[in-house]
């Protein structure tokens with residue numbers, strides 16, 4: 616093939632940087648269309664109570680199969696959505712779907728909550744509490760059936776921090792609970808436990824994956840459990856793939872368990888049979 620002489624600046628970027636950039640731009644463009652057409656899905660991953668092994672909640676996870684790009688994973692999608700400001704629309708979409716689902720469980724008499732992941736970034740929008748309250752009202756989902764999982768991948772800016780904390784407390788007073796996700800890996804986990812109304816913490820999957828081969832990790836998990844309990848915070852573990860991990864986490868006092876050992880994420884249509892069985 617004959618090498619083209621590009622006259623334009625972007626072609627002087629390293630090949631890798633160029634393709635990364637164009638992928639980002641394409642994801643942003645397609646996501647905008649997908650959100651507009653409500654063309655995304657939500658799947659549900661059960662969270663079990665350790666003692667009873669009963670499902671107490673389902674975590675909502677966004678799935679996007681673009682006509683143009685194929686499956687785009689949340690790991691790739693969420694950071695781009697956060698950087699472009701599309702995260703708020705994405706969050707609203709997932710909240711609406713999830714609360715509708717939780718309202719249905721409520722109406723059918725199941726005592727099951729829904730966990731929705733929201734980026735702390737989304738709380739930069741001062742309207743967030745009003746939007747969430749509206750979605751609860753419109754869908755008929757009781758506030759105490761919604762749990763919001765937050766991850767702190769960024770430091771909060773000092774000016775916005777106070778307002779964000781206040782918003783979360785206001786939502787908490789209405790009955791919404793907060794879960795600190797990916798615990799142990801974040802930017803300021805301990806500070807968040809101090810200042811935010813956290814009801815549960817979820818020990819990050821990376822600890823669970825290495826615990827059986829690494830005694831130090833085992834001790835870290837034990838420490839996280841006792842830290843949580845000393846603050847009256849429930850302790851959950853995510854990413855459980857084996858019976859051995861589940862047993863050990865139970866013996867260490869984890870209150871809730873989640874992972875592919877129990878179930879893969881399920882589509883809304885697959886949940887029906889999950890309840891009937």
Ligand code: C2E
Nearest residue numbers: 676677689690693709732733734854855856873874875876
């Ligand atoms: P997360 O909230 O920590 O969710 C857990 C992730 O680990 C999910 O990946 C889930 O499918 C996966 N997982 C759970 N158990 C296991 C296991 O036993 N083994 C393995 N290998 N994986 C397991 P997913 O759905 O790809 O989501 C990745 C991350 O993207 C989430 O981490 C969350 O931070 C973010 N995310 C997903 N959906 C949303 C959303 O609707 N909104 C926001 N803001 N973030 C989301």
Ligand code: MG
Nearest residue numbers: 674732764796
């Ligand atoms: Mg989560």
Ligand code: MG
Nearest residue numbers: 796797817853
């Ligand atoms: Mg997590």
Ligand code: MG
Nearest residue numbers: 796797819820
């Ligand atoms: Mg994670």
